[in-house]
Amino acid sequence: KTVAVFCGPPPERQINLSNIRAGAMARRAAQGQPDTKDTPDEPWAFQAREFLRKKLIGKEVCFTVEIRTALGREYGMVYLGKDTTGENIAESLVNEGLATVRREGIRGNNPEQARLCELEDQAKSSKKGMWSEGGGTHTIRDIKYTIENPRNFVDSLHQKPINAIIEHVRDGSVVRALLLPDYYLVTVMLSGVKCPTFKREADVETPEPFAAEAKFFTESRLLQRDVQIILESCPNQIILGTILHPNGNITELLLKEGFARCVDWSMAVYTQGAEKLRAAERSAKERKVRIWKDYVAPTANLDQKDRQFVAKVMQVVNADAMVVKLNSGEYKTIHLSSIRPPRNEGENKDKDKRFRPLYDIPYMFEAREFLRKKLIGKKVNVTVDYIRAATGPGEGTPAFPERTCATVTIGGINIAEALVSKGLATVIRYRQDDDQRSSHYDELLAAEARAIKNGKGLHSKKEVPIHRVADISGETQKAKQFFPFLQRAGRSEAVVEYVFSGSRLKLYMPKETCLITFLLAGIECPRSSRNLPGGMQVAEPFSDEAMLFTKELVLQREVEVEVESMDKAGNFIGWLHIEGVNLSVALVENALSKVHFTAERSAYYKTLVSAEDACRQRKEKIWANYEEKPVEEVVHVSEEKERVANYRPVYVTEIADTLHFYTQDVETGGQLESLMETMRAEIAAQPPVEGSYSARRGDYCIAKFADGEWYRARVEKVESPAKVHVFYIDYGNREVVSSTRLAAIPPAFSTRTLPAQATEYAFAFIQVPQDEDARADVVDCVVRDIQNSQCLLNVEYSGATCPHVTIQFGDTKDDVGLGLVKEGLVMVDVRKEKHLQKMVSEAMGCTALNIWRYGDFRADDADEFGYSR
Numbered sequence: 001k002t003v004a005v006f007c008g009p010p011p012e013r014q015i016n017l018s019n020i021r022a023g024a025m026a027r028r029a030a031q032g033q034p035d036t037k038d039t040p041d042e043p044w045a046f047q048a049r050e051f052l053r054k055k056l057i058g059k060e061v062c063f064t065v066e067i068r069t070a071l072g073r074e075y076g077m078v079y080l081g082k083d084t085t086g087e088n089i090a091e092s093l094v095n096e097g098l099a100t101v102r103r104e105g106i107r108g109n110n111p112e113q114a115r116l117c118e119l120e121d122q123a124k125s126s127k128k129g130m131w132s133e134g135g136g137t138h139t140i141r142d143i144k145y146t147i148e149n150p151r152n153f154v155d156s157l158h159q160k161p162i163n164a165i166i167e168h169v170r171d172g173s174v175v176r177a178l179l180l181p182d183y184y185l186v187t188v189m190l191s192g193v194k195c196p197t198f199k200r201e202a203d204v205e206t207p208e209p210f211a212a213e214a215k216f217f218t219e220s221r222l223l224q225r226d227v228q229i230i231l232e233s234c235p236n237q238i239i240l241g242t243i244l245h246p247n248g249n250i251t252e253l254l255l256k257e258g259f260a261r262c263v264d265w266s267m268a269v270y271t272q273g274a275e276k277l278r279a280a281e282r283s284a285k286e287r288k289v290r291i292w293k294d295y296v297a298p299t300a301n302l303d304q305k306d307r308q309f310v311a312k313v314m315q316v317v318n319a320d321a322m323v324v325k326l327n328s329g330e331y332k333t334i335h336l337s338s339i340r341p342p343r344n345e346g347e348n349k350d351k352d353k354r355f356r357p358l359y360d361i362p363y364m365f366e367a368r369e370f371l372r373k374k375l376i377g378k379k380v381n382v383t384v385d386y387i388r389a390a391t392g393p394g395e396g397t398p399a400f401p402e403r404t405c406a407t408v409t410i411g412g413i414n415i416a417e418a419l420v421s422k423g424l425a426t427v428i429r430y431r432q433d434d435d436q437r438s439s440h441y442d443e444l445l446a447a448e449a450r451a452i453k454n455g456k457g458l459h460s461k462k463e464v465p466i467h468r469v470a471d472i473s474g475e476t477q478k479a480k481q482f483f484p485f486l487q488r489a490g491r492s493e494a495v496v497e498y499v500f501s502g503s504r505l506k507l508y509m510p511k512e513t514c515l516i517t518f519l520l521a522g523i524e525c526p527r528s529s530r531n532l533p534g535g536m537q538v539a540e541p542f543s544d545e546a547m548l549f550t551k552e553l554v555l556q557r558e559v560e561v562e563v564e565s566m567d568k569a570g571n572f573i574g575w576l577h578i579e580g581v582n583l584s585v586a587l588v589e590n591a592l593s594k595v596h597f598t599a600e601r602s603a604y605y606k607t608l609v610s611a612e613d614a615c616r617q618r619k620e621k622i623w624a625n626y627e628e629k630p631v632e633e634v635v636h637v638s639e640e641k642e643r644v645a646n647y648r649p650v651y652v653t654e655i656a657d658t659l660h661f662y663t664q665d666v667e668t669g670g671q672l673e674s675l676m677e678t679m680r681a682e683i684a685a686q687p688p689v690e691g692s693y694s695a696r697r698g699d700y701c702i703a704k705f706a707d708g709e710w711y712r713a714r715v716e717k718v719e720s721p722a723k724v725h726v727f728y729i730d731y732g733n734r735e736v737v738s739s740t741r742l743a744a745i746p747p748a749f750s751t752r753t754l755p756a757q758a759t760e761y762a763f764a765f766i767q768v769p770q771d772e773d774a775r776a777d778v779v780d781c782v783v784r785d786i787q788n789s790q791c792l793l794n795v796e797y798s799g800a801t802c803p804h805v806t807i808q809f810g811d812t813k814d815d816v817g818l819g820l821v822k823e824g825l826v827m828v829d830v831r832k833e834k835h836l837q838k839m840v841s842e843a844m845g846c847t848a849l850n851i852w853r854y855g856d857f858r859a860d861d862a863d864e865f866g867y868s869r
Contacts, residue, residue, distance in 0.1 A: 009216030015063050017090045018075045019113055022048040022099040023130075028145050038145070043136030044129055048098035052089065053165075055080065057224050062086060077112070094119045097129025141183045153184075154234040159271055161228035161244060169223055171197045172214030172259050173251075175243070177229060190251050191232050191240040192270040192277050193260040194432070196291065210290050214259035218250060233269035240266050255280035258290030263432060267442055268449070274442040298386035298436050307384050313375040315555055318357065319367030319425060322375065322408070324382065325552075336416040337385040337405040337438035339425040342367055342458060356471075362464035363457050367424035372495075374418075375410065376556045383407045386436040407439055414440055421447040423457020472570065473506060473517035479570035482514070486563040486572065488751060489698050490714075494518075494561050494576075496554045501528040502546025502587060505554070505576070507561065511698075517571040521564055522599030522608055523584045525592065526622065542622050546592040553586065554578050564602075575604065588612050591620035603800040643839065647792040647808060653758060654732035655783045659768045659775065660802065662732020662758040663793060672730055672757050676711075679749040683710050688743030695724045695739050700751060703728070704741040712745060712756070729756035763817045764796035764804035765839055766826045778825045785809075786816060796839070797831070806839070818842070 023045030029036040062083050065076040079086035093099040094116055101116045124131045147153045167185065168176035172195025177188050195215075196208035228244045243250050251270075254260035255277055262281050267274050285292045299307050311324035314331065319341035323333050342363040358364055388403040408415045417440065419425045427444045430437055438444055452459045472478040486492060486509075497515065498506035503525035507518045525546050529539035554576070563574040576583040582604055587593035589611040599605045616623045650663035664672065683702070693701065695715045703713040703726050717725040721739045728735070729751070762768075769775045792808040807816045820826045831837075 009212055013074065015065070015078055016073060016075045017093070017099075018066050018077060019102050019116055020090050020094060020099040021102055022093060025049060026141065026143050038143075040143075041140045044098055044139050046141055047129070047139055048093060051093065051096060051098055053224050055092070056089070061089075091116060091119055095123060095128075097123040097126075097131045100130070143178075144182070144184045147184060147186065150186075150237055150239055151234040154231045154239060157231050159230050159232060161230050164227055164229045166222045166225055166227060166243070169215055169219045171195050171211060172218045172254055175218070175222065177227075177243075179229070186239055188229060188231070188239050188241045188243070189266070190254075190260075191242055192263060192267040192274065193251050193254060194263045195254060195260045210259060213290070214254065217254065217257065217259050221245065221247070221253075222250060230271055232271055233266070235265075240269055242270065242272055252276055252280045256283055258284040258287070258292050261291065261432070264430070264441070264445065268445055278439075278442065299384050302384060302387075309382055310379055311382055312379050313377065314552065316368055316371040316375060319364055319371060319419070322371065324380070332404065334382055334408065335388075335403045335405045336419070336425075337407055338428050338430075338441055338444055339416045339420060339438075340428050341425055356469075359467040359469045363424055365467050366457070366465065367419060370419060370422065370424055371415065372556050375408075375415070378410055380415070381409045383409075383439060385439050388436060405436070405438075414443065416440075417443050417447045420444055421451055421456070423451040423455075423459050426458065468513065469508070470514040472514055474570055476568070476570035479516070479566060479572070482512075482516075483563070483566045483572070485512075486516075488756070489563075491560045491562055491577070492698060494559050496557055496559055499547060499551045499555050501525065501543065502550045502592060503584075504571075505550070507559075511696075518561060518563075518576065519567070519571050519573045520584045520587070521573050521575055522596055522602055522604060523587055523593040524596045525587060542592055545621070546587060549587065549590060549592055550583065553581070554583060559583075575602070582607075584608065585611060588615070591615035591618075591622055594622065601798055601800070605800065643796070645794055647794045649790055649810070650793045650807075651790050652786045652788065652807075653730075655779055655787050656732070657775070657779060659778060659782070660760055660762050661782070661786075662760055663791075664730070664757045665759075666790060668754075668757065671754055675749055675754050679712075679746065680710055682746060682748075683743075691740050693739060693742045693744055695721075695742055700729070700745050701726070701742050702745050702749075703735070703737055705735070710743075712749065712751075713742075714756075715742075728758070730758050732758035732760065760802040761793070761805045761807075762799055762802055763820075763826075764806050765829055765831065766817050766820060767829045769826060774825075778820060781820065781823070781825060782816070785819075791816070 023042030024039075025045050026041040027039040029038045056078075059080060060082060062079045062081060063076055064084065065074045067075040069075075077084075078089045080089065081087070090099070094101060101113075101120045103117065123129065127133065130136055163180040164177040165180070166175050167178050170176065170187070173190040173193050174195075175188055176185065178185050195218075196211035198211050198215075199206045199208065222243060222245065225245060229241045230244065231239055231241045233240045249272060251260075251272075255262065260281075262277055267277065270277065284290070285295050285297065288295055309326065311326050311332070311334075313322050314325050315323040317323065317333065320339055321333055321335045323331055325331055342361050344357075344361050358368060384404055384406045386405050388400075388405055390402040391400045416425070416438065420427060427441075427448045428437075451457065455461060470478070472482060492509060493511060494507040494509050496505050497508045500506070500517075503520040503523060505518045505520075507516050508514075509516060526540035526543035528543045528547060557578055560577045561572075561574055562577075563572045565573045567573060584593070584599075585604060585607050588595060588608050595605075595608045595612045599608050615621070616626055619626060649666040651666055651669060652661055652663050654662040656662075679702075688702075695701065695718050697715055697718055699715045701713055701715060702710045705711050705728070711728050712730055713726040713728050715724060716727050716734070719725070719736075723736055724739050724742060725734065725736050726742070727733075769778060786807065786809070790810045792810060792813065794806050795803045796806055797804050808814060809816065817826075821828060
């Protein structure tokens with residue numbers, strides 16, 4: 001099998017038909033010579049050309065050369081087909097009356113010339129073509145060489161295909177076309193591509209590599225063919241279009257064969273699908289054909305597994321990068337290809353203020369939040385587009401480490417495209433030969449064009465959003481002022497912005513728009529290494545593991561925090577919850593923290609201790625070297641304390657189903673009455689608009705009670721606008737109300753003016769029955785005895801959620817709890833503290849009634865009776 005090696009375009013020859021003459025086609029005046037004029041068509045010249053074009057273009061012909069002039073011009077005969085038996089083209093022209101015979105050079109003995117004369121006479125007698133009556137002025141075209149307003153002309157066609165003939169091919173991607181039926185002669189550049197060109201310097205034409213081949217490729221397929229052209233755009237007087245031929249789209253073919261490259265600036269107007277052009281170019285690059293013979297892909301040195309993979313997003317960095325966790329457990333920073341995050345255009349005006357890019361660059365916070373909410377903790381598909389090499393610091397430019405740039409998708413959505421379409425990032429523009437770009441670059445450009453058109457984000461004419469975020473981490477004074485609000489708020493929403501160590505975090509409080517440093521309560525976490533005045537503090541074992549655990553669980557996640565206390569440095573201490581998980585408990589369960597003695601006061605103490613015991617027994621991580629100490633070595637040293645009896649008058653306002661109760665201090669009762677009177681008078685003068693209040697969990701508000709009066713309250717839960725759970729902060733009762741019965745609390749009557757008056761307490765020295773019926777009996781009894789009455793109260797010891805107290809009737813001074821024990825409604829809770837033994841003994845010595853009549857069954861595991869020891 002022989003293979004023909006194709007090296008450049010084949011040679012060309014021009015053959016002039018002997019013995020005949022056809023009319024001359026129109027010629028445009030020479031440019032730059034004002035004296036010359038356009039020459040119009042001679043009659044029937046265009047028809048003669050069209051006759052030959054339709055008969056011969058793309059067909060095989062045979063020719064003979066009869067005469068060659070001194071200047072190299074060749075005259076001869078042309079036959080349609082493989083040999084001279086085919087149709088004689090000169091004869092056909094004469095026969096149709098489209099050419100005349102040069103009779104002056106005829107020799108009588110030449111049969112071919114005699115045949116031409118005979119045919120001409122027949123055409124004359126038949127009045128064909130130029131021999132017809134009328135002189136042929138109707139055959140002269142009105143050619144328009146220039147268009148006054150090309151943009152309007154292109155727009156007026158509304159991208160409808162128009163018929164045309166390709167008259168000339170300048171290079172592979174630029175042609176001269178005759179638009180039909182109005183005979184506009186226009187230069188058309190193919191949209192979306194560029195072929196190598198012929199550069200002219202000092203009248204010397206130098207072709208770029210593959211320029212001649214690209215030109216021949218287009219010529220051999222389009223020159224003098226009937227085509228349709230879609231004129232797509234006209235930037236800077238250049239008409240861009242796509243040429244459609246029955247055999248295919250030349251734009252795509254040029255790319256596929258490696259004769260052209262994609263061009264970003266004109267790709268946007270291409271109407272036949274930019275992705276097809278990119279795919280054709282990609283195919284040529286992969287096959288390394290023609291202009292791509294030395295092409296090296298940006299990701300050529302990457303394995304397939306490093307080029308495309310699934311990973312979990314752990315952190316969003318600024319607005320164009322993220323840290324992902326691979327299946328191998330390795331962490332990798334990925335930058336979104338071809339986009340630029342919001343940046344500061346002007347100088348930082350306030351020189352004294354510390355510049356914080358996240359909050360101070362317009363739209364940076366919105367962009368980061370968009371990515372954070374969409375991606376954190378989710379699995380994404382990563383396709384690496386290119387690796388941007390590290391750059392050293394230059395004049396006025398910082399050094400950049402090596403960057404892995406990729407297209408990241410989730411659920412089929414291209415994240416970079418979504419970011420750009422919302423106006424939260426812009427698209428980077430590249431040099432034409434720069435291949436290091438997104439594999440979906442055209443979609444990014446289209447998304448940016450949409451964002452600009454719709455005035456989104458960075459392209460908006462509106463005022464830029466300003467984020468005034470107070471950073472009170474380490475600011476002791478500010479932290480002190482802020483502490484009571486956070487403490488009273490109960491559970492507050494927060495976003496973890498930074499993890500310093502396993503138990504030390506920086507939080508953003510969206511409701512309060514501030515940043516705080518937060519320490520986890522109840523645990524002792526291994527300390528990380530850090531710089532101290534005396535030198536570097538060495539990291540404790542498992543500190544890095546604890547930090548990584550916390551990062552993976554909570555970094556940039558939405559969490560809830562309960563602030564309990566504050567340290568001297570202005571750091572808040574409390575509990576952090578994420579999706580029902582207490583982070584302190586999670587760290588202890590994973591053997592990355594120990595329980596701190598301060599946890600004894602909390603509701604989570606039992607959970608923490610049992611988790612710690614389990615890890616200690618398994619000798620996991622921080623407990624790996626734990627040795628249990630002999631019991632006899634432990635010596636309990638406890639200080640002798642006296643029980644303090646300091647009874648004060650209180651007013652009992654509410655008894656809860658849990659047997660906890662709420663009281664008001666008699667001393668501050670007058671202040672509350674005065675505040676309520678003033679508040680109700682103000683509300684009566686300016687009643688709130690019904691339904692205007694939007695309830696949010698943790699907010700303080702005012703609520704209209706069943707008696708028709710307004711009271712101060714706190715929103716505990718919002719099920720729906722019709723079902724809002726509120727807690728009346730001055731009385732202790734709870735209610736589910738419609739939001740139409742709620743309104744914003746007037747600032748003059750907030751908890752800053754007068755703190756919440758209802759304080760929660762539990763009975764000291766008694767066990768609350770676990771059985772619901774038994775507990776209901778006790779609650780009923782207590783409600784009858786002390787609700788809405790004045791009593792005397794003494795705090796005996798702290799509890800998990802509130803202080804435990806003894807309470808006496810205001811008149812008889814009898815102990816209410818002791819009365820419940822005597823009635824046999826509750827059991828005594830035996831306390832180990834020595835200074836409380838007298839009270840316990842007194843309670844134990846009471847007469848057994850009701851449940852006690854069956855004997856003291858506390859020695860048994862009597863869970864089935866609804867009690868626990």
